[in-house]
Amino acid sequence: MIGLKMAEQVNLNLILPTRGETKILNVLWELGQATVEEVIKHPSFPTRPNYKTTQTLLRIMEEKGLARHSTRGRVFVFAPCVTRDQVTRMSVQNLLEQTFAGSLTDMMVGVIETGTVKESELEELEALIRNYRTQRASSSK
Numbered sequence: 001m002i003g004l005k006m007a008e009q010v011n012l013n014l015i016l017p018t019r020g021e022t023k024i025l026n027v028l029w030e031l032g033q034a035t036v037e038e039v040i041k042h043p044s045f046p047t048r049p050n051y052k053t054t055q056t057l058l059r060i061m062e063e064k065g066l067a068r069h070s071t072r073g074r075v076f077v078f079a080p081c082v083t084r085d086q087v088t089r090m091s092v093q094n095l096l097e098q099t100f101a102g103s104l105t106d107m108m109v110g111v112i113e114t115g116t117v118k119e120s121e122l123e124e125l126e127a128l129i130r131n132y133r134t135q136r137a138s139s140s141k
Contacts, residue, residue, distance in 0.1 A: 014065070023044070024058065025067070
């Protein structure tokens with residue numbers, strides 16, 4: 001991936017979260033930590049999720065290494081074990097490998113051809129590519 005140093009690469013043992021787990025992770029990333037009650041009351045959910053279902057998802061997320069808990073009195077407080085950046089990078093890598101057979105060019109053409117890319121975003125991508133090439137050229141000397 002462009003601009004990744006070896007130390008920044010995603011832990012390949014990371015199990016990608018499901019859609020529901022990602023919604024919970026978004027709450028945990030925003031709050032830093034939360035109880036089940038705090039998760040289900042978060043305004044990011046259009047309708048309040050079921051308490052037991054959320055509790056079960058959090059336990060599964062612990063088994064996957066996506067979250068952990070500590071206790072506050074008699075209540076479990078959950079915190080993320082992965083960063084948003086780790087999940088994003090792994091999701092992109094997974095999409096690249098599974099959908100585009102590892103071809104970054106095919107993936108980028110697919111994104112650009114959706115017609116949803118703004119001119120300012122294309123300019124930003126071009127600048128990122130130029131910076132990447134400059135850094136790579138200077139580090140290989």
